[in-house]
Amino acid sequence: MSKTIEKNRKPSARKHAELGPTMSGSEILVACLERQGVDTIFAYPGGASMEIHQALTRSKKIRTVLPRHEQGGAFAAEGYARATGRAGVCMATSGPGATNLVTGIADAYMDSVPLVAITGQVPQAMIGRGAFQETDIYGMTLPVVKHSYLITDINDIPRIVQEAFYIAQSGRPGPVLIDLPKNVQQARTQPVFPKEVRLRGYHADPKASELELNEIIGLIEKSERPVLYVGGGIITGNASEELRRFAEAAQIPVTSTIMGCGAFPETHPLSLRWLGMHGAAFANWAVSGEFEPRKSPADPLRLIAPGADLLLAFGVRFDDRVTGKVDKFCEKGTIVHIDIDPSEINKNKPANLPIVSDIKYALGRLAAMVKERPIEKDFRPWHEQIAAWKAKAPFGYLVTEEVMKSQHMRDHLKGRESEVILPQMVIEELYELTQGEAILTTGVGQHQMWTAQYYKFKYPRQLLTSAGLGAMGYGYPAALGAKVACPDRQVVDIDGDGSFLMNVQELATAHIEKISAKAIILNNQHLGMVMQWEDKFFQGNRGHTYLGDPDHRQQIYPDYIAMAKSFNVPCERVMYKKDLRAAMQRMLDSKEPFVLDVIVPYTEHVLPFIPANRTVADMIWKA
Numbered sequence: 001m002s003k004t005i006e007k008n009r010k011p012s013a014r015k016h017a018e019l020g021p022t023m024s025g026s027e028i029l030v031a032c033l034e035r036q037g038v039d040t041i042f043a044y045p046g047g048a049s050m051e052i053h054q055a056l057t058r059s060k061k062i063r064t065v066l067p068r069h070e071q072g073g074a075f076a077a078e079g080y081a082r083a084t085g086r087a088g089v090c091m092a093t094s095g096p097g098a099t100n101l102v103t104g105i106a107d108a109y110m111d112s113v114p115l116v117a118i119t120g121q122v123p124q125a126m127i128g129r130g131a132f133q134e135t136d137i138y139g140m141t142l143p144v145v146k147h148s149y150l151i152t153d154i155n156d157i158p159r160i161v162q163e164a165f166y167i168a169q170s171g172r173p174g175p176v177l178i179d180l181p182k183n184v185q186q187a188r189t190q191p192v193f194p195k196e197v198r199l200r201g202y203h204a205d206p207k208a209s210e211l212e213l214n215e216i217i218g219l220i221e222k223s224e225r226p227v228l229y230v231g232g233g234i235i236t237g238n239a240s241e242e243l244r245r246f247a248e249a250a251q252i253p254v255t256s257t258i259m260g261c262g263a264f265p266e267t268h269p270l271s272l273r274w275l276g277m278h279g280a281a282f283a284n285w286a287v288s289g290e291f292e293p294r295k296s297p298a299d300p301l302r303l304i305a306p307g308a309d310l311l312l313a314f315g316v317r318f319d320d321r322v323t324g325k326v327d328k329f330c331e332k333g334t335i336v337h338i339d340i341d342p343s344e345i346n347k348n349k350p351a352n353l354p355i356v357s358d359i360k361y362a363l364g365r366l367a368a369m370v371k372e373r374p375i376e377k378d379f380r381p382w383h384e385q386i387a388a389w390k391a392k393a394p395f396g397y398l399v400t401e402e403v404m405k406s407q408h409m410r411d412h413l414k415g416r417e418s419e420v421i422l423p424q425m426v427i428e429e430l431y432e433l434t435q436g437e438a439i440l441t442t443g444v445g446q447h448q449m450w451t452a453q454y455y456k457f458k459y460p461r462q463l464l465t466s467a468g469l470g471a472m473g474y475g476y477p478a479a480l481g482a483k484v485a486c487p488d489r490q491v492v493d494i495d496g497d498g499s500f501l502m503n504v505q506e507l508a509t510a511h512i513e514k515i516s517a518k519a520i521i522l523n524n525q526h527l528g529m530v531m532q533w534e535d536k537f538f539q540g541n542r543g544h545t546y547l548g549d550p551d552h553r554q555q556i557y558p559d560y561i562a563m564a565k566s567f568n569v570p571c572e573r574v575m576y577k578k579d580l581r582a583a584m585q586r587m588l589d590s591k592e593p594f595v596l597d598v599i600v601p602y603t604e605h606v607l608p609f610i611p612a613n614r615t616v617a618d619m620i621w622k623a
C-alpha cells in the first residue's frame with residue numbers, strides 16, 4: 001500500500017460511518033431518507049410532524065405528495081412499493097393522523113409489502129399524559145408491523161432509518177413504523193450516518209440445501225400429477241424468471257394465488273391461472289381433484305378424477321381463501337412448502353417437505369438441476385386431463401334471464417337487452433385495448449375478483465390489490481402511488497362504487513399533483529360482494545347493501561360526474577354497450593386523471609364460488 005493512501009485512510013470508525021453537519025432531528029430524518037434513495041413521500045402534516053414537512057420543503061431529491069387522507073397516503077405508498085419492489089414511504093402527524101395510517105400498515109403486513117410509515121409523536125415529556133393528539137401508535141400497530149421504533153435519542157435517527165428500510169425490504173418484506181417525538185425533531189446534533197446495517201439474529205437470506213433440493217427432484221420423478229402452487233413470495237422474491245425456467249424444464253403446470261398473479265405469465269400454456277374461492281375451476285380441480293358436485297357438505301365425496309399427487313407450494317401461505325376446508329385441500333398430495341419466513345411453515349397446512357429458503361435461490365438451483373439432468377417422466381396424461389378441465393370450465397359469463405328481469409333493466413336500460421354491460425365485459429375490453437400491458441389496481445369486492453379473472457397478467461407487479469386484508473378504498477390511492485413510480489405505464493384502477501367512494505378525496509391529489517391514474521367504476525349501486533352472500537345464504541334479504549338513493553332508484557347515486565367535476569377531473573358515464581369501447585379509449589388516451597363510471601347490473605354473481613370453509617366438491621361454477 002502506498003504512503004499517500006496510508007496517510008489518507010480514515011480512522012476505523014469513519015469506515016463504518018460518516019459525520020454530517022449540525023442539523024435538527026427533522027433535517028437528519030430527511031437526509032437519511034435521501035440516503036435511502038427515497039424519491040417520493042406521501043405525507044399529511046399536523047402539529048407533531050410539521051417540522052419534518054418544513055425540512056422536506058428544502059429537499060431537492062424528495063417529492064412530497066399531499067394525499068387528502070392519511071389512509072390514501074398509506075395506500076399510495078403501498079401502490080408505489082408493489083409496483084417497484086422498493087419501500088413506499090408515508091407519513092402522518094400524531095393521534096388521528098397516525099391512526100388513519102393503521103389500515104394501510106395492516107394491509108402491508110398481510111400482503112408483505114415493504115412500507116416505511118413515519119409518524120410524528122407528541123414531545124417525550126408529554127407521552128403518557130393524555131396530551132393533545134397523543135396515541136400510542138407504537139403499541140397500536142405492534143401486531144401488524146414487521147418491526148417498529150419509537151425514537152428517544154436524536155443520535156439514533158440515522159441508524160434506525162437505515163435499519164427500517166433494510167428490514168422493510170429484505171427477507172419477507174413488510175411494514176416498519178418509525179414514531180418520532182417532536183422534541184427529538186427539534187433537537188440539534190451532528191449526525192453520524194452508519195454505512196452498513198448490523199442486526200444480530202436477523203437472517204434475511206436463508207438458502208435451501210442441495211440435499212433438500214435434490215429431494216424435490218426425487219419427488220417430481222416419482223409423481224404423476226405435479227402442480228406448482230405459487231404466491232406473492234415469487235413476486236417479492238423477484239423469482240419469476242427462475243420459476244418460468246423451472247416450470248418449463250420440468251413441464252409442471254402452475255397455479256397462483258391472487259397475490260401471485262403475474263408471477264408466471266397467465267397466457268403461458270402451463271398456466272392454470274389462479275385458484276381458491278373464486279379461482280379457476282380447473283386450477284382447483286388440478287390441486288384437489290374433481291368431485292361430483294354435492295348439495296350439502298354432509299353428502300359423501302364422490303371422486304371423478306384425482307388432483308395433484310405432488311404440490312410444490314412456493315412462496316405461499318395456504319390462506320383460507322385459497323384452501324377452503326384446509327384438510328381437504330390437496331388431501332392426497334405430497335406437499336413441499338418453501339418459504340423465506342419460517343413462521344409460515346406448518347402454520348395452516350402441514351408440509352411433508354418444509355424448506356426455509358429464499359425462493360429465487362431455490363428455483364434458480366432447481367431449474368439448473370433439471371436442465372443438467374432432465375426429468376425422465378412423461379406428464380402427458382396429466383396435461384391432457386388438465387386440458388380437458390380447462391375446456392370444461394373456462395371463466396365465462398352469460399346475459400341471463402335474471403339480468404333481463406332485473407330492476408337495473410327497468411330503471412336504466414328500458415328493456416334495451418343488447419345494450420346491457422356486464423362487469424366482466426368491461427375488463428375483457430380493457431385487456432384488449434391495453435394488450436394486457438397495464439398496471440391494474442382494484443378495490444375490494446366482486447369487481448376485484450372479475451379483474452383478476454378477466455385480465456390475464458403477464459408480468460409480476462401488474463395486479464396491485466388488497467388481498468389479505470381486503471381493504472375497500474385501496475384502488476385509487478394505490479393507482480396514484482403506482483403511477484408516480486411508473487409514470488410511463490398505463491395505470492388503471494378497476495373499482496367498485498362502494499370502494500371508490502371510500503377514498504374518493506384522492507381525486508384532488510391526482511389533479512393537483514398531475515398524476516394521471518385512471519379509474520373505472522363498475523357501478524352496480526350495491527355492495528356487490530356482500531349482496532352475493534345475501535343472495536346465497538340469506539335468501540336475498542338486503543342488509544344495508546344498497547348504495548343508491550331508495551327514493552330515486554332511476555338516478556345513479558352518488559353522481560360521480562358531478563363529484564369528479566368538483567375535483568376538476570374528467571369523468572364520463574357509460575350506460576350502453578355501444579358506447580363502452582370508445583369511452584374507454586378516451587379514458588386511456590387522456591393525459592389527465594380520468595374516471596369512467598360504467599353502470600352495470602347488480603344481479604351478477606362471481607363464479608366459480610367455493611363457500612368459505614367448504615371443499616372443491618361444493619364449488620359452484622356454472623351460472
Ligand SMILES: Cc1ncc(C[n+]2csc(CCOP(=O)(O)OP(=O)(O)O)c2C)c(N)n1
Binds near residue numbers: 448473522530
Ligand atoms: C373497509 C372495508 N369495509 C367493509 C368490507 C366488507 N366488504 C367486502 S366486499 C364489500 C362490497 C364492496 O362493494 P363495491 O366496492 O361496490 O364492490 P362490488 O362488490 O359491488 O364490486 C364489502 C362491504 C371491506 N372489505 N372493507
Ligand SMILES: [Mg+2]
Binds near residue numbers: 445
Ligand atoms: Mg358495487
